[in-house]
Amino acid sequence: MSHPATTISSVKLAWALSWAAFWTGFPFKMIVALLLLAAQIHPWEGAGLIALLALSVPIDIWALGLTARTFFLERMGIEVRGPVGIGLWWQGAVLGVATLGVAYYAVGATAAVCQKATAATLELVNKIIPIPVAEQITIELLMWAVPTTIVAIIFLLIGLKLFGWRIKRFAVASGQTSSAGLQERVREWDDWRVPADPILMLVSFTAVVVLLTVAFWVLLPVTTTHRHPDYPPPPTDAVKKKVKPEELLKKTDASLAKAEAVLEMLEKEKAKEKKKPVGPGK
Amino acid sequence: MMPLLQKVYDFVDERIDLKTLEAKMMKEPIKGGSRWAYVFGSVLLFIFIMQAVTGVLLMFYYIPSADHAYASTQFIIHEVDYGWFILSYHFWGSSAMVVMVFAHMSQVFLWGAYKSPREMIWLVGLALFGIVMAFGFTGYLLPWDQRAYWATTVGVEIMDKTPIVGDFMARFLKGGPTPGQMTLSRFFVIHVMVLPGALMGLAGLHLFLFRSAGPAGPFRGTPEELKAKTDFFFPRQVWKDIVAMAAVFLTISSLALIEPVVLLEEAKPDPGDYHPEPEWYFLFLFQLLRWKIFSGELGQFLGATAIPAAFMLLLAALPFIDRGPERNIFKRPIALLSWTVVMIGILVLTVSAIINREFLD
Numbered sequence: 001m002s003h004p005a006t007t008i009s010s011v012k013l014a015w016a017l018s019w020a021a022f023w024t025g026f027p028f029k030m031i032v033a034l035l036l037l038a039a040q041i042h043p044w045e046g047a048g049l050i051a052l053l054a055l056s057v058p059i060d061i062w063a064l065g066l067t068a069r070t071f072f073l074e075r076m077g078i079e080v081r082g083p084v085g086i087g088l089w090w091q092g093a094v095l096g097v098a099t100l101g102v103a104y105y106a107v108g109a110t111a112a113v114c115q116k117a118t119a120a121t122l123e124l125v126n127k128i129i130p131i132p133v134a135e136q137i138t139i140e141l142l143m144w145a146v147p148t149t150i151v152a153i154i155f156l157l158i159g160l161k162l163f164g165w166r167i168k169r170f171a172v173a174s175g176q177t178s179s180a181g182l183q184e185r186v187r188e189w190d191d192w193r194v195p196a197d198p199i200l201m202l203v204s205f206t207a208v209v210v211l212l213t214v215a216f217w218v219l220l221p222v223t224t225t226h227r228h229p230d231y232p233p234p235p236t237d238a239v240k241k242k243v244k245p246e247e248l249l250k251k252t253d254a255s256l257a258k259a260e261a262v263l264e265m266l267e268k269e270k271a272k273e274k275k276k277p278v279g280p281g282k
Numbered sequence: 283m284m285p286l287l288q289k290v291y292d293f294v295d296e297r298i299d300l301k302t303l304e305a306k307m308m309k310e311p312i313k314g315g316s317r318w319a320y321v322f323g324s325v326l327l328f329i330f331i332m333q334a335v336t337g338v339l340l341m342f343y344y345i346p347s348a349d350h351a352y353a354s355t356q357f358i359i360h361e362v363d364y365g366w367f368i369l370s371y372h373f374w375g376s377s378a379m380v381v382m383v384f385a386h387m388s389q390v391f392l393w394g395a396y397k398s399p400r401e402m403i404w405l406v407g408l409a410l411f412g413i414v415m416a417f418g419f420t421g422y423l424l425p426w427d428q429r430a431y432w433a434t435t436v437g438v439e440i441m442d443k444t445p446i447v448g449d450f451m452a453r454f455l456k457g458g459p460t461p462g463q464m465t466l467s468r469f470f471v472i473h474v475m476v477l478p479g480a481l482m483g484l485a486g487l488h489l490f491l492f493r494s495a496g497p498a499g500p501f502r503g504t505p506e507e508l509k510a511k512t513d514f515f516f517p518r519q520v521w522k523d524i525v526a527m528a529a530v531f532l533t534i535s536s537l538a539l540i541e542p543v544v545l546l547e548e549a550k551p552d553p554g555d556y557h558p559e560p561e562w563y564f565l566f567l568f569q570l571l572r573w574k575i576f577s578g579e580l581g582q583f584l585g586a587t588a589i590p591a592a593f594m595l596l597l598a599a600l601p602f603i604d605r606g607p608e609r610n611i612f613k614r615p616i617a618l619l620s621w622t623v624v625m626i627g628i629l630v631l632t633v634s635a636i637i638n639r640e641f642l643d
């Protein structure tokens with residue numbers, strides 16, 4: 001009798017696990033991405049990208065492990081022992097990098113060749129029957145996008161086939177057929193997901209949500225960072241001198257005293273000039 | 283704390299029979315168990331609530347007059363604390379609502395969940411689809427910049443081509459020969475009063491009909507499997523709904539941060555360098571109308587009115603045409619092919635419209 005894991009198509013198996021694992025991990029990654037964005041760090045470049053990727057790895061390992069265990073038990077009646085997530089993740093990562101690397105060049109080359117061929121074909125056709133711009137855009141798009149999409153789908157299927165083959169080998173090597181009936185198996189995998197203490201789970205969940213919400217609003221800029229040219233940011237003094245009231249009063253007193261002394265001196269000089277004797281000629 | 287909560291619960295229960303309500307709401311059996319495919323309806327409700335909340339916050343500052351609409355929107359963006367984020371969330375929320383409506387309708391169509399006895403749920407759903415599109419159309423004018431003004435002008439002109447009622451509808455919406463104060467007032471009232479009321483009423487009816495007929499369940503699986511997996515709405519489906527809502531909230535917030543709303547110049551009757559175009563979810567139709575076959579009076583009528591109206595009528599008649607009991611989409615090749623063609627058509631035409639922008643400058 002063949003092992004249950006060998007009866008399913010490799011592509012279907014890899015797709016089912018990858019799709020479910022992607023959506024399981026997606027909300028967690030989005031939380032990280034949103035907090036980075038609120039702090040004005042782009043998660044698609046530099047430190048933001050490194051932080052997101054670093055956090056994505058454990059999330060993906062956990063998500064893949066959870067979905068794989070569920071799938072094996074529910075659909076195939078196999079219980080898998082050991083670290084399922086990491087065991088499948090590294091194989092998926094290696095295959096993913098290799099397939100995506102090759103696909104990147106193959107899809108890019110197909111698009112470039114098809115775009116050139118399409119442009120040449122349409123130029124020729126236009127000489128015979130002129131095609132209006134709107135129609136030409138759609139025809140051109142279809143002519144290069146269809147073959148490019150087909151090539152991309154082929155690479156996707158190759159990647160899934162290879163990953164599915166590795167998953168099957170993993171399941172055969174580490175899995176044991178469960179003797180439980182479907183209903184029992186469903187309850188078993190369900191129990192993995194439903195916490196033993198729902199109140200504790202609810203309180204922890206709420207606390208995390210509150211914490212993340214506070215962090216988000218603290219990080220979020222109060223005013224827009226994308227200002228309209230007619231609405232420049234309000235002018236701010238580059239360096240504002242600190243006002244020290246006592247020093248200011250002392251300085252003012254000193255200035256007043258100085259001014260008083262000068263005034264007194266001027267008045268004295270004026271008085272002296274008035275007292276001077278009048279000359280005989282006058 | 284817990285005994286106090288229990289006392290409050292008992293107090294309310296004694297008066298409104300909360301336990302029965304709770305049993306009805308939370309203990310609804312879901313044939314085949316909870317599924318991610320069932321989250322779209324709840325997510326739509328969540329987006330609508332968020333749109334209502336952010337909309338009310340925006341109304342605290344927005345002035346619906348042709349003289350002040352633009353300035354008050356700029357004030358929200360540049361002066362009000364976090365105003366830019368609230369406005370951007372509201373803007374992206376409207377797009378998310380359209381995407382979710384498409385996803386929800388696609389799920390119902392592919393699952394064959396519109397078939398007997400759920401025809402009325404489908405019909406009310408179609409009316410809700412129209413309301414969501416109307417929300418987008420009326421809300422687009424409110425910032426009163428060039429983009430808003432000209433998108434509305436184009437939209438009303440398209441509406442004008444509808445036979446018999448087109449002229450009346452265009453004049454009613456514009457309230458004058460060109461969009462102005464009357465147009466803004468009418469769009470504002472429709473956006474914040476008429477449509478929310480209609481949506482709440484129809485969404486309530488949609489839910490009532492859904493609870494009466496019950497969920498359709500998956501289209502595959504043996505009766506033994508479906509029975510084994512049948513579950514109550516709470517907690518598993520509720521949990522899935524919450525996760526989906528969180529994912530949608532995070533996505534909308536991220537879009538608001540990556541691409542916040544930036545207004546163009548204030549609306550004026552001269553488009554200048556701006557090439558008028560509608561919101562992205564109407565771009566496919568806009569691009570279709572650029573085709574030579576749809577030029578001229580008759581062509582414009584066909585493209586702008588006859589074909590979309592015929593398509594909507596076909597959707598409305600679908601449960602009465604497709605009466606076979608088969609729900610598995612892989613055993614309904616015409617349905618699968620039609621859905622694929624429509625989706626690819628919308629995608630290709632939308633991308634074409636984006637490419638077309640280069641040829642306009």
